[in-house]
Amino acid sequence: MTKELYDLGEMPPLGHVPERMHAMTIRAERYGPPEEAFAHEIVPVPKVGPGRVLVYTMTAGINYNNVWAALGRPADVIAARRKLGEPEDYHVGGSDGAGIVWAVGEGVTGLEVGDHVILSPGDWDERSDDIRQGRDPAASRSMRAWGYESNHGSFGQFCLVRDVQCHPKPEHLTWEVAGGFLAAAATAHRQLFGWQPHTVRPGDPVLVWGGAGSLGAFATQLVRNAGGRAVAVVSTEEKARVCRDLGAVGTILRTEFDHWGRVPEDDDPAYRHWADGVRAFGRRFWEELGERRSPRIVFEHSGADTLPTSLYLCDNEGMVVTCGATSGYRSDIDLRFLWMRLKRLQGSHFATTADCRIVTDLVARGLLDPCVSSVVGFDEIGTAHQEMHDNVHPWGNRVARVNALG
Numbered sequence: 425m426t427k428e429l430y431d432l433g434e435m436p437p438l439g440h441v442p443e444r445m446h447a448m449t450i451r452a453e454r455y456g457p458p459e460e461a462f463a464h465e466i467v468p469v470p471k472v473g474p475g476r477v478l479v480y481t482m483t484a485g486i487n488y489n490n491v492w493a494a495l496g497r498p499a500d501v502i503a504a505r506r507k508l509g510e511p512e513d514y515h516v517g518g519s520d521g522a523g524i525v526w527a528v529g530e531g532v533t534g535l536e537v538g539d540h541v542i543l544s545p546g547d548w549d550e551r552s553d554d555i556r557q558g559r560d561p562a563a564s565r566s567m568r569a570w571g572y573e574s575n576h577g578s579f580g581q582f583c584l585v586r587d588v589q590c591h592p593k594p595e596h597l598t599w600e601v602a603g604g605f606l607a608a609a610a611t612a613h614r615q616l617f618g619w620q621p622h623t624v625r626p627g628d629p630v631l632v633w634g635g636a637g638s639l640g641a642f643a644t645q646l647v648r649n650a651g652g653r654a655v656a657v658v659s660t661e662e663k664a665r666v667c668r669d670l671g672a673v674g675t676i677l678r679t680e681f682d683h684w685g686r687v688p689e690d691d692d693p694a695y696r697h698w699a700d701g702v703r704a705f706g707r708r709f710w711e712e713l714g715e716r717r718s719p720r721i722v723f724e725h726s727g728a729d730t731l732p733t734s735l736y737l738c739d740n741e742g743m744v745v746t747c748g749a750t751s752g753y754r755s756d757i758d759l760r761f762l763w764m765r766l767k768r769l770q771g772s773h774f775a776t777t778a779d780c781r782i783v784t785d786l787v788a789r790g791l792l793d794p795c796v797s798s799v800v801g802f803d804e805i806g807t808a809h810q811e812m813h814d815n816v817h818p819w820g821n822r823v824a825r826v827n828a829l830g
Contacts, residue, residue, distance in 0.1 A: 429466065432581060432802055433829040439537045441478065441527055445469045445581035448805045450515040452503070455496030458813055462494060462806030467514065470576040470584040475551075477535060477585050478527040479543065482828040483603030484578035485520025485821060486805070487638070488750055491813045493517050493572055494806075498753065505575060512575055519545035519571035521578025522593055522602035523827070532587045540593040543578065543585055544780050545570045545607050550588055562773045569774070578603070579805055581826060591780050594788035601787070604823035605642075605794035609783035610775035612642035615723060615745045616650070618779065619770050622721060622743035626651030631709060631719040631737060633726045635672060636663035636819035639747070641795040642783075643723045644670045649791060655712045655719070657730075659815075666819050670793065674712025681705055684729040687756040702736050709737060721745065728752030735761050735769065743768040795820035802826055 428443040430436050447467045454461045472478045493501050493515055502515050525539040535541070548555065549566035561567060571577025576584035593602050616630075617623045624630060630647045634640040635656020647654040648671030655674040656667035664675035678684075683701025688694040710716045718739035724731060727749025734744045735757050744767065749755070761767060786792035797820035800808050805824050811817040 447516045447580040458494035458809035459806045472527045472529045474530040476529040479523040480526045481523040481583050481826040482599040484518040484824045485604040486808045489572040490517035516580045517571045518578030520607045541590040542593050544589045547574050599828040601794045604796045604821040608638040609642045610779040613779045614775040615772045624650040624652040628652040628720045630654045630721045632656045632723045635667040638821045687732045728755040731755040740765045745770040747772045
């Protein structure tokens with residue numbers, strides 16, 4: 425006998441789509457601290473359209489983008505979607521996840537009800553004109569970050585994705601591992617190997633910000649696997665030990681420096697403090713590396729606090745590559761370092777389908793630690809985001825159980 429609503433972990437008959445579902449939602453009237461913005465609600469199950477796939481969500485990854493969604497800034501994701509004519513006045517986030525294919529829309533090939541899949545956040549329309557004309561899908565006008573810019577993410581009992589977002593789940597991976605690594609691992613892979621000629625080569629020094637975080641932990645390992653030499657920046661000795669275990673040749677405690685933030689004007693007395701700080705940081709990088717070489721690649725995602733240091737420290741003809749700005753979007757850079765030293769400042773947004781398959785294979789073969797450090801319950805999703813907001817979360821990746829009750 426079928427029902428309109430099932431408890432979390434209670435599996436409906438395969439292929440039966442109920443009318444309603446459990447979801448951890450955000451609403452505009454609750455925008456603010458994540459632990460207050462998230463709430464457990466019952467909402468309609470999303471409808472499956474052409475090219476779309478409904479997935480019975482087993483686990484969901486915790487990512488920083490839904491800290492922003494909870495705060496309602498820098499973008500009001502609900503208002504943005506309603507301007508496009510989408511009806512929901514709530515947001516179901518979650519940009520990492522894994523689950524079971526439950527229904528497929530018209531035109532979907534290569535997927536069948538019952539398939540076990542890992543979900544990526546790259547929500548783009550492969551039929552769009554710019555992609556058909558050769559544009560990188562991540563740069564397509566159709567590209568939206570699933571579970572952030574687009575709704576029906578993995579914090580719902582069922583989630584809705586495009587077929588291109590589904591990747592086969594290796595059989596031996598647990599649901600907890602499968603649901604927590606792909607977004608960060610694929611993003612890090614593209615940053616380090618997607619921007620020719622600035623790809624990691626054997627012996628290359630690489631500076632990795634946030635080395636024990638989700639992105640940084642993967643970057644450190646990928647640099648190691650390619651024969652490069654990663655120096656990771658962290659906030660505690662405990663995280664420094666984690667980075668060394670993952671293959672970093674050295675670590676730097678950012679708490680030992682205080683020159684972060686915007687660059688003062690040259691005639692401002694504060695400029696000397698900034699210049700002394702950034703030079704001291706550079707000397708520490710050399711000490712940890714064991715030789716006087718600047719990083720050929722700087723792996724950025726922290727933004728306003730660190731970008732001036734990154735661009736200063738980067739080697740001549742090197743690259744600073746960034747995919748985010750957790751410390752703020754507006755940053756100062758001294759353009760003299762950029763053009764006079766032939767440096768490159770490269771933006772990198774998510775990844776390609778190939779990046780997703782490569783890192784999944786590396787995890788499946790034991791060559792890349794998925795770094796799932798903790799697992800939380802469905803009703804702890806708001807608390808987990810609050811801890812991320814407050815920078816008191818554990819190292820690595822966190823995963824929430826949705827229908828995989830453990």
